Amino acid sequence: MWCVARPEGLAPSRIEVAEATDVFGGQMETYPITIGKFTRHVPLIEPLPGTRIPLVELLGDVEFVNAAADALLAHVPAETEILLTSETSPIVLAHALAERLGKPYIVVRKKRRPYMEDPIIQEVESLTLGVGEVLWLDRRMAEKLMGQNTVLVSDVVSSGGTMLALERVAERAGAKVVARLAAFRQGSGPTKVPVTTLGDLPILQTT
Amino acid sequence: MWCVARPEGLAPSRIEVAEATDVFGGQMETYPITIGKFTRHVPLIEPLPGTRIPLVELLGDVEFVNAAADALLAHVPAETEILLTSETSPIVLAHALAERLGKPYIVVRKKRRPYMEDPIIQEVESLTLGVGEVLWLDRRMAEKLMGQNTVLVSDVVSSGGTMLALERVAERAGAKVVARLAAFRQGSGPTKVPVTTLGDLPILQTT
Numbered sequence: 548m549w550c551v552a553r554p555e556g557l558a559p560s561r562i563e564v565a566e567a568t569d570v571f572g573g574q575m576e577t578y579p580i581t582i583g584k585f586t587r588h589v590p591l592i593e594p595l596p597g598t599r600i601p602l603v604e605l606l607g608d609v610e611f612v613n614a615a616a617d618a619l620l621a622h623v624p625a626e627t628e629i630l631l632t633s634e635t636s637p638i639v640l641a642h643a644l645a646e647r648l649g650k651p652y653i654v655v656r657k658k659r660r661p662y663m664e665d666p667i668i669q670e671v672e673s674l675t676l677g678v679g680e681v682l683w684l685d686r687r688m689a690e691k692l693m694g695q696n697t698v699l700v701s702d703v704v705s706s707g708g709t710m711l712a713l714e715r716v717a718e719r720a721g722a723k724v725v726a727r728l729a730a731f732r733q734g735s736g737p738t739k740v741p742v743t744t745l746g747d748l749p750i751l752q753t754t
Numbered sequence: 755m756w757c758v759a760r761p762e763g764l765a766p767s768r769i770e771v772a773e774a775t776d777v778f779g780g781q782m783e784t785y786p787i788t789i790g791k792f793t794r795h796v797p798l799i800e801p802l803p804g805t806r807i808p809l810v811e812l813l814g815d816v817e818f819v820n821a822a823a824d825a826l827l828a829h830v831p832a833e834t835e836i837l838l839t840s841e842t843s844p845i846v847l848a849h850a851l852a853e854r855l856g857k858p859y860i861v862v863r864k865k866r867r868p869y870m871e872d873p874i875i876q877e878v879e880s881l882t883l884g885v886g887e888v889l890w891l892d893r894r895m896a897e898k899l900m901g902q903n904t905v906l907v908s909d910v911v912s913s914g915g916t917m918l919a920l921e922r923v924a925e926r927a928g929a930k931v932v933a934r935l936a937a938f939r940q941g942s943g944p945t946k947v948p949v950t951t952l953g954d955l956p957i958l959q960t961t
Contacts, residue, residue, distance in 0.1 A: 590869070590894060592868070592869040594868065602869050606845065606860075606861040607852075607858055607859050607860050607861055607895075608858070609849060609852050609853045609858075609859075612849070613853075634841075634842055635841055635842055635845070635861075635863070638813065638842070638845055638846065639845065639846065639849050642816060642819070642846050642849065645814075645816050646816045646820075651814055651815070651816075652814050652816075653814050654813040654814060654842075656842070661799070661801065662797070662799045662809050687797060688814075
């Protein structure tokens with residue numbers, strides 16, 4: 548059987564995560580995730596034997612991204628001047644949120660681009676990915692963050708390693724981080740930095 | 755001095771590309787690019803000694819992306835069912851265009867993601883990048899393209915290598931490509947496949 552592992556003491560999710568009921572060949576193949584009035588039956592992936600997690604994909608889904616942006620809007624401090632996010636899937640969420648705010652956003656890249664001059668280079672410590680990724684921010688982009696009230700935006704926060712690295716990039720660029728937002732929190736245990744999320748994604752385990 | 759190299763016989767640009775006038779320390783540092791009522795003074799980068807090109811960055815600029823999406827809308831065939839684009843910068847353009855159309859879009863990745871199953875793998879021959887990139891499309895995403903009237907979306911087309919690779923991914927997924935769209939055409943010479951663009955970006959050369 549499958550069970551849902553939930554961290555103790557976690558606040559009730561504002562996103563309804565229903566029981567997994569999509570069964571194919573005796574195994575769950577999808578998991579229902581809801582934001583606002585939109586539900587998506589997302590694939591389950593198995594990062595470790597016996598452990599499955601829902602795969603949320605914001606890329607390609609305008610409705611879902613807009614619903615998440617609408618819901619995150621309430622958590623954006625009034626003094627916010629700019630958003631900062633990283634490749635790839637959170638980009639569309641930052642874009643939609645920036646559109647609602649009428650503010651710019653900046654995308655930290657995960658690969659060096661040929662045009663970059665004197666970039667800020669920041670390693671990500673990520674348990675999820677297993678290997679250290681590297682964030683790259685062109686100096687011309689970094690200059691736009693100087694002294695700005697900045698909101699960090701991600702899609703799914705697991706260990707918080709990417710969010711922490713994003714925060715370090717922001718600080719090194721002279722920005723003031725005023726909030727850290729993500730659509731979902733995945734897994735239990737503390738994150739490396741506090742993050743405001745809309746809801747939780749379960750970790751499903753065989754018993 | 756700098757001059758603007760334009761391919762012969764090219765139709766007049768629908769985007770006003772003014773003379774480069776931003777001079778700093780005797781060298782042009784930015785170049786003005788206009789879409790609709792929005793002008794951006796973008797950095798000039800030097801991919802080869804003596805050759806400079808404007809660096810268009812759609813990421814982070816909601817207004818400019820929306821203006822491009824509005825203008826590209828007229829070139830989307832009525833029978834279109836889905837959009838296909840690739841990482842990273844064209845994603846926001848495809849997203850905005852998909853929002854206007856009320857259609858889904860799919861993003862071909864440039865790196866293998868851990869969740870991918872039986873992906874379509876397609877090499878890109880690109881003169882601009884100098885090295886062959888590789889496109890990756892998860893099979894679950896590819897299945898959504900089967901039999902669908904598909905529009906390919908990019909931001910800047912140079913040799914057309916990425917657009918051609920995107921077309922091959924679409925065909926291998928069983929899609930029917932009904933249009934190829936991009937915001938800008940950069941450089942002279944034929945593209946590997948015909949692409950509808952909003953305007954031209956110059957190649958600036960020392961003489």
